Amino acid sequence: LLLKESRELERNPMASKGSPLHGPQVRLIEQAHRLFAETKEHVFESKASEEHAKLLRSQHELEVSTKQAIFVGSSVSDTIKTCIAMGNERAALKVKSEFKVPDKRWYWLKSCALATVGNWDALEKF
Amino acid sequence: MAQIPNLDNAPLNLAALREQSQKDLLNILKSIRGKKCVVIDPKLAGTLSLILQTSLLKEYGAELRLLSAEPLQTECAKILYLVRSELKFMKLIASQIKNDEPKGLQREFFLYFVPRRTVACEKILEEEKVHQKLTLGEYPLYLVPLDEDVICFELDHSLQECLIEGDTSSVWHVAKAIHKLEFAFGVIPNVRAKGVASTKAAELLNSMQQEDPVNMDDMGTPEINTVILLDREVDLVTPMCSQLTYEGLLDEMLQINNGSVEVDATIMGAQQDGKKVKVPLNSSDKLYKEIRDLNFEVVVQVLRQKATSIQQDYAEVKSTNTQSVSELKDFVKRLHSLPEIARHVHLAQHLQSFTGKPSFHARLDIEQTILEVQNFEICFEYIEEMIHKQEPIENVLRLLVLLSLTNAGLPKKNFDYLRREILHSYGFEHMPLLYNLEKAGLFKRQESRSNWIGITRALQLIVDVNDTANPSDISYIFSGYAPLSIRLVQHAVRSGWRSIEELLKLLPGPHLDLKRGSSAINSSLDVHQGLGLQQSIDRVGHRSLVLVVFIGGVTFAEIAALRFLSAQEGMGYDFLVATTKVVNGNTILRPIITNSKEVMI
Numbered sequence: 001l002l003l004k005e006s007r008e009l010e011r012n013p014m015a016s017k018g019s020p021l022h023g024p025q026v027r028l029i030e031q032a033h034r035l036f037a038e039t040k041e042h043v044f045e046s047k048a049s050e051e052h053a054k055l056l057r058s059q060h061e062l063e064v065s066t067k068q069a070i071f072v073g074s075s076v077s078d079t080i081k082t083c084i085a086m087g088n089e090r091a092a093l094k095v096k097s098e099f100k101v102p103d104k105r106w107y108w109l110k111s112c113a114l115a116t117v118g119n120w121d122a123l124e125k126f
Numbered sequence: 127m128a129q130i131p132n133l134d135n136a137p138l139n140l141a142a143l144r145e146q147s148q149k150d151l152l153n154i155l156k157s158i159r160g161k162k163c164v165v166i167d168p169k170l171a172g173t174l175s176l177i178l179q180t181s182l183l184k185e186y187g188a189e190l191r192l193l194s195a196e197p198l199q200t201e202c203a204k205i206l207y208l209v210r211s212e213l214k215f216m217k218l219i220a221s222q223i224k225n226d227e228p229k230g231l232q233r234e235f236f237l238y239f240v241p242r243r244t245v246a247c248e249k250i251l252e253e254e255k256v257h258q259k260l261t262l263g264e265y266p267l268y269l270v271p272l273d274e275d276v277i278c279f280e281l282d283h284s285l286q287e288c289l290i291e292g293d294t295s296s297v298w299h300v301a302k303a304i305h306k307l308e309f310a311f312g313v314i315p316n317v318r319a320k321g322v323a324s325t326k327a328a329e330l331l332n333s334m335q336q337e338d339p340v341n342m343d344d345m346g347t348p349e350i351n352t353v354i355l356l357d358r359e360v361d362l363v364t365p366m367c368s369q370l371t372y373e374g375l376l377d378e379m380l381q382i383n384n385g386s387v388e389v390d391a392t393i394m395g396a397q398q399d400g401k402k403v404k405v406p407l408n409s410s411d412k413l414y415k416e417i418r419d420l421n422f423e424v425v426v427q428v429l430r431q432k433a434t435s436i437q438q439d440y441a442e443v444k445s446t447n448t449q450s451v452s453e454l455k456d457f458v459k460r461l462h463s464l465p466e467i468a469r470h471v472h473l474a475q476h477l478q479s480f481t482g483k484p485s486f487h488a489r490l491d492i493e494q495t496i497l498e499v500q501n502f503e504i505c506f507e508y509i510e511e512m513i514h515k516q517e518p519i520e521n522v523l524r525l526l527v528l529l530s531l532t533n534a535g536l537p538k539k540n541f542d543y544l545r546r547e548i549l550h551s552y553g554f555e556h557m558p559l560l561y562n563l564e565k566a567g568l569f570k571r572q573e574s575r576s577n578w579i580g581i582t583r584a585l586q587l588i589v590d591v592n593d594t595a596n597p598s599d600i601s602y603i604f605s606g607y608a609p610l611s612i613r614l615v616q617h618a619v620r621s622g623w624r625s626i627e628e629l630l631k632l633l634p635g636p637h638l639d640l641k642r643g644s645s646a647i648n649s650s651l652d653v654h655q656g657l658g659l660q661q662s663i664d665r666v667g668h669r670s671l672v673l674v675v676f677i678g679g680v681t682f683a684e685i686a687a688l689r690f691l692s693a694q695e696g697m698g699y700d701f702l703v704a705t706t707k708v709v710n711g712n713t714i715l716r717p718i719i720t721n722s723k724e725v726m727i
Contacts, residue, residue, distance in 0.1 A: 044542055048545075048557060052549075052554040055554065073553075076551070077552075099550065105550075112515070
């Protein structure tokens with residue numbers, strides 16, 4: 001029952017996706033995170049929803065600082081790619097450390113993003 | 127060439143079945159007088175194209191529309207909805223009817239459910255308050271012949287419903303369809319089933335026979351000797367492997383729908399850009415019948431041979447001036463096969479653009495390594511890299527599911543790591559997807575030791591293939607792996623379940639062996655001896671017919687394996703395949719992926 005309840009909550013926030021107000025969405029996901037945390041079987045789900053909320057927050061910050069509404073709703077990897085493609089490696093590194101992205105994935109993302117924007121000089125140096 | 131397959135060579139009189147469905151449909155049309163607009167759901171449109179030519183509908187004064195969310199545009203005063211009994215269609219119909227109300231149009235509405243009405247659907251119509259305006263009926267279309275040896279129940283979501291949603295209505299449908307077959311061809315005396323859904327279907331079949339018996343006295347010998355029912359759940363490994371037969375590859379790369387593929391006209395050598403053409407693929411095409419089940423490597427060789435031999439003939443005709451008319455006739459006859467050859471050369475060329483890539487071979491290597499449960503680390507890292515490269519999620523999941531199935535799950539550490547990597551790479555919205563895959567047992571945490579190696583040894587699933595051109599075993603189909611499902615069928619026809627009872631216990635779901643018919647009317651679970659080879663050729667001198675039913679879908683590769691088996695010497699059986707749907711790894715996973723997302727929105 002608990003699982004069902006938290007699952008419901010997992011679903012609901014998505015209904016508000018795309019709206020400029022992400023506050024309620026983040027709050028719902030955090031609530032789901034707490035519900036998952038109440039049982040032992042759902043440690044993974046609990047952590048994932050915690051990260052999800054965190055991601056949405058930092059994406060929101062990124063949108064404010066870059067003044068471009070292209071982050072919210074994309075995955076962690078895509079967020080990193082977008083940052084690098086925009087030439088903002090510092091922001092990308094911040095996301096990397098925040099979400100403990102393994103180096104392997106980081107290298108793939110970085111080279112892929114640099115190749116997409118055709119930044120061959122940076123790719124060479126890297 | 128027609129898309130409707132020619133059924134003249136079918137081991138069973140399937141043409142009669144199709145005619146019956148045709149007649150039923152036309153009778154419904156006739157029962158509604160005057161001009162009418164027939165609205166069908168998109169999936170059903172494909173199905174109906176296997177039953178009759180759409181031009182025939184016009185002769186009956188019907189114009190055809192596809193059901194959509196838009197309001198219906200038609201002049202007709204009579205509207206006939208012909209839809210599968212799905213809840214979402216009811217809502218669409220209700221909104222279309224309501225849309226008419228303010229216009230003050232006087233229209234008559236008819237709704238025919240395919241194949242039967244359900245309480246849930248009628249409930250929705252009542253709730254939407256359109257129940258009174260509709261005349262309800264049923265169009266009992268339970269099965270459609272896909273080809274001369276393949277029947278389809280057209281149940282797209284059967285596997286997903288059984289494994290994830292716990293909805294077993296498709297099992298009833300399957301039992302009903304088999305029961306209908308029995309009305310036409312006699313009670314099937316031997317029933318073997320493996321898997322939860324299959325045993326349930328077998329039991330349902332029995333109770334249907336009790337409630338609504340097929341009269342056995344005026345039927346003579348039943349035309350189908352044995353029915354083998356298998357759950358897809360019993361063997362999920364096979365569909366996750368890349369199919370290597372010509373037909374299998376066509377399905378993997380281009381997706382075969384209702385016996386045809388749709389490709390860009392340019393691929394088929396035409397000039398127009400951007401246009402799609404439909405290429406029918408069934409055994410009415412002699413060449414296709416010959417090459418569909420061959421390993422793709424061999425197909426290319428065969429096509430080359432055919433082309434050069436015609437070229438030689440042509441050169442001969444040109445050089446010698448003294449040919450008789452009969453020689454010329456022969457030559458012209460051979461030229462007739464030219465368009466067929468051209469068609470398949472185009473398709474094969476297109477396929478080669480995929481199979482020629484190194485990534486394709488790398489993938490096959492990994493699949494083989496996973497099947498042999500050899501080097502977990504290599505497989506794990508390969509998949510990890512795929513996720514990191516953000517390759518299409520269905521490709522990733524297919525390998526991941528394969529790895530999970532052969533290892534009875536992944537160790538907790540790897541499991542959690544990969545799940546996290548997937549969520550990070552593809553987005554947190556995939557959480558319900560991971561949950562559903564776990565629930566279906568497709569991708570899970572390791573809890574017990576895997577018995578996959580034991581199964582592969584006992585059933586000889588991994589076989590070295592030396593000669594793909596002249597195979598001696600079904601393993602040629604996957605270049606070295608014999609599908610588990612078909613090995614089970616092999617054992618079932620040879621000696622029944624008894625000889626492999628221990629093994630069956632290792633696979634999911636119960637098994638069942640039944641004898642029915644006049645000799646054992648009060649047939650319960652009495653176990654009996656296998657058919658034995660001497661019985662396999664029955665009194666009339668026919669080869670006996672085995673109906674193999676796959677609940678949850680079958681791949682073209684497995685159908686190919688069964689055709690290969692019945693063509694073997696000393697095999698006294700013809701196989702007729704029946705399935706809820708023809709699937710491959712992607713078509714199994716894709717609906718799970720999209721459905722899991724829909725739930726979120």
